[in-house]
Amino acid sequence: MPSRVVPSDSFRANPTNHHKFLDLSSVKELPESHAWTSQNNDYPFSGGGAADGSSETVPIVDLNSGNATELIGHACKTWGVFQVVNHGIPNNLLEEIEAAGSSLFSLPMHQKLRAARAADGVSGYGVARISSFFSKRMWSEGFTIVGSPLENARKIWPDDYNKFCQTIEDYEKEMKKLAGRLMWLMLGSLGITKEEEEVKWADPKEESESGSGCAAALQMNSYPACPDPDRAMGLAAHTDSTILTVLHQSNISGLQVLREGGNRWVTVEPHPGALVVHVGDLMHILSNGSYPSVLHRAVVNRTRHRLSVAYLYGPPPGVKISPLSKLVDQYNPPMYRPVTWSEYLGTKAKHFDKALTSVRLCAPRVGFVDTNDHSSVRVG
Numbered sequence: 001m002p003s004r005v006v007p008s009d010s011f012r013a014n015p016t017n018h019h020k021f022l023d024l025s026s027v028k029e030l031p032e033s034h035a036w037t038s039q040n041n042d043y044p045f046s047g048g049g050a051a052d053g054s055s056e057t058v059p060i061v062d063l064n065s066g067n068a069t070e071l072i073g074h075a076c077k078t079w080g081v082f083q084v085v086n087h088g089i090p091n092n093l094l095e096e097i098e099a100a101g102s103s104l105f106s107l108p109m110h111q112k113l114r115a116a117r118a119a120d121g122v123s124g125y126g127v128a129r130i131s132s133f134f135s136k137r138m139w140s141e142g143f144t145i146v147g148s149p150l151e152n153a154r155k156i157w158p159d160d161y162n163k164f165c166q167t168i169e170d171y172e173k174e175m176k177k178l179a180g181r182l183m184w185l186m187l188g189s190l191g192i193t194k195e196e197e198e199v200k201w202a203d204p205k206e207e208s209e210s211g212s213g214c215a216a217a218l219q220m221n222s223y224p225a226c227p228d229p230d231r232a233m234g235l236a237a238h239t240d241s242t243i244l245t246v247l248h249q250s251n252i253s254g255l256q257v258l259r260e261g262g263n264r265w266v267t268v269e270p271h272p273g274a275l276v277v278h279v280g281d282l283m284h285i286l287s288n289g290s291y292p293s294v295l296h297r298a299v300v301n302r303t304r305h306r307l308s309v310a311y312l313y314g315p316p317p318g319v320k321i322s323p324l325s326k327l328v329d330q331y332n333p334p335m336y337r338p339v340t341w342s343e344y345l346g347t348k349a350k351h352f353d354k355a356l357t358s359v360r361l362c363a364p365r366v367g368f369v370d371t372n373d374h375s376s377v378r379v380g
């Protein structure tokens, strides 16, 4: 279990479970409430991967390669996302977490609802957290774990919660190590080392047994097969409010990222054993705008149930995140004001796609493409 949890008040600020639950796996025709049109999203609705005639794909980085730092830095600058292989997470653990997700989401609705996320709660079963910003509903369900999964797992499986909890615990432990390693590779590529006083909070030595004091949450997502996938949206376009996110997707495609320039969605094709890494908004701030936080979404398909598990990695509570001073000089003033994770989550819950702009101190330099200005995304 992560020893510290995500500051929860800000999650509470955005109650999203007010919708009535619909058992998506039993619906034979797409209801109007779930039918999206171009008015619900300003970005090109179709496209993604080979179908659009482009061969451009999200970079895959081998963590064993001698130049992993450079490759990651380049991927972060140009895409804000990459896949990693040879990441050290055992395959059987990836299979186990997927099986844990399957066993949870395939339960009858009444059983999942025993752990429904309360309107003012942080953990549990419910609709996507960003739902309140959209007038149409998404074709997905989720289960959020902040801190121990025990309480909710017990509600769902009163006599049989151990296996689920053990898998979550094992997975989070491994993810924490990997996320820390990835963060240092990302920062290393910007010339930031563990010696820097400013990033001492991220140093594993700062906290004895369980790695750094960084906090995390686990988000399990389920996208049932959909009778009309071209008009449905699994998870609407967003950036993650994290330092970075490590995403495990089942071997069914659905994740798409907006390519720099903002006019093309590219599918992140599942690659055997690979994990997807997103640059989050807080890494964008730390890098003083060098690394864009990737805008992404999940689309659905007609025949197969897709699962994903996102490990949302952030700084310890109370730590102020601001552009690192090594990346700031008279020509590159700090683009953002300092924020804690909790503060930023509160801002995101209020301003959604305008959250980064709302903590911004100065506009990007002339000639610098602001890949993080998503304010043209129409919400709700």
Ligand SMILES: O=C(O)CCC(=O)C(=O)O
Pocket: 219, 221, 235, 240, 247, 249, 254, 255, 296, 297, 298, 307, 308, 310
């Ligand atoms: O299901 C996916 O591929 C994306 C999930 C995601 O973006 C999230 O949980 O933040």
Ligand SMILES: [Fe+2]
Pocket: 238, 239, 240, 296, 310
């Ligand atoms: Fe995401």
